[in-house]
Amino acid sequence: DAGVIQSPRHEVTEMGQEVTLRCKPISGHNSLFWYRQTMMRGLELLIYFNNNVPIDDSGMPEDRFSAKMPNASFSTLKIQPSEPRDSAVYFCASSLTTGGHGNQPQHFGDGTRLSIL
Amino acid sequence: EDKVVQSPLSLVVHEGDTVTLNCSYEVTNFRSLLWYKQEKKAPTFLFMLTSSGIEKKSGRLSSILDKKELFSILNITATQTGDSAIYLCAVTGTASKLTFGTGTRLQVTL
Numbered sequence: 001d002a003g004v005i006q007s008p009r010h011e012v013t014e015m016g017q018e019v020t021l022r023c024k025p026i027s028g029h030n031s032l033f034w035y036r037q038t039m040m041r042g043l044e045l046l047i048y049f050n051n052n053v054p055i056d057d058s059g060m061p062e063d064r065f066s067a068k069m070p071n072a073s074f075s076t077l078k079i080q081p082s083e084p085r086d087s088a089v090y091f092c093a094s095s096l097t098t099g100g101h102g103n104q105p106q107h108f109g110d111g112t113r114l115s116i117l
Numbered sequence: 118e119d120k121v122v123q124s125p126l127s128l129v130v131h132e133g134d135t136v137t138l139n140c141s142y143e144v145t146n147f148r149s150l151l152w153y154k155q156e157k158k159a160p161t162f163l164f165m166l167t168s169s170g171i172e173k174k175s176g177r178l179s180s181i182l183d184k185k186e187l188f189s190i191l192n193i194t195a196t197q198t199g200d201s202a203i204y205l206c207a208v209t210g211t212a213s214k215l216t217f218g219t220g221t222r223l224q225v226t227l
Binding site: 004041042045056105106109 | 151153158159160161162165205207214215216217218219220
């Protein structure tokens with residue numbers, strides 16, 4: 001079975017440029033999560049979607065960050081304009097949320113390593 | 118705000134040793150606690166715990182939850198070099214989202 005697929009694997013760009021990260025969740029999963037991981041702060045949740053609808057974006061650092069999920073099999077995380085402090089590994093994860101029966105574990109993609117120069 | 122604290126921050130052991138990793142948490146309306154292992158890439162799922170006192174076991178790894186003391190441990194017996202990784206603890210509350218600890222970095226040496 002295919003896991004969560006993220007692209008690109010690595011991105012190096014200059015500050016001020018627009019960056020778009022992509023994620024394809026596991027088929028059948030209805031929840032999708034974007035995380036950022038740094039040495040200083042560990043894994044932080046940025047935003048998550050349930051049934052393609054953003055539920056909680058309180059972790060999004062500022063207006064430069066935006067995320068969309070146009071359909072059940074695709075999501076993007078965009079940073080515009082990018083800054084050096086955005087350098088991190090960005091993970092996408094998906095899970096099956098079944099309401100009253102509780103949540104299934106989240107499964108992570110391999111991440112996008114982003115470097116802003 | 119939900120909070121997860123893991124200890125120790127890092128640990129170096131010899132192959133064959135047994136290790137215990139700790140996770141304490143504060144969360145509104147606790148639903149589950151999860152353990153993940155992260156090597157070079159994505160965190161991979163190990164255990165999900167929802168009930169106190171019931172040990173979950175997979176090979177040399179086991180974990181247990183104490184919902185009264187808001188605590189979980191992850192045990193690894195007869196450690197191998199392949200166990201070297203960052204072990205992450207996370208909790209879910211009312212919402213579906215996970216709150217992660219900063220992890221314990223385990224290094225197993227020959």
